[in-house]
Amino acid sequence: MFILKGIDQLEKAIAKAKKIRPRVEFDHFGRYRVSGSKGFYTVLCKRSDNGFKTVICTCKGAEKGLVCYHAAAALSLHIGLARQQPSA
Numbered sequence: 001m002f003i004l005k006g007i008d009q010l011e012k013a014i015a016k017a018k019k020i021r022p023r024v025e026f027d028h029f030g031r032y033r034v035s036g037s038k039g040f041y042t043v044l045c046k047r048s049d050n051g052f053k054t055v056i057c058t059c060k061g062a063e064k065g066l067v068c069y070h071a072a073a074a075l076s077l078h079i080g081l082a083r084q085q086p087s088a
């Protein structure tokens with residue numbers, strides 16, 4: 001799990017996602033499934049009480065607090081969807 005403070009935090013993970021091009025499946029708003037080396041990982045994006053975006057991925061890297069490419073791939077979809085939702 002990590003807290004998203006800025007888009008530059010995602011730079012490396014986005015570059016990796018662009019190279020690997022994981023499959024992102026939309027589950028519902030804020031919940032995505034992203035393909036990885038060992039099957040699908042679940043990525044959850046939610047806004048915490050203090051206003052920060054919290055991103056949770058079920059992969060090993062994210063467990064250690066790393067910004068993984070699964071999260072980056074899911075976030076690019078999430079951010080696009082959030083823009084279409086006036087309340088998000």
Ligand SMILES: [Zn+2]
Pocket residue numbers: 041057058059060061062068069070071
């Ligand atoms: Zn991950």
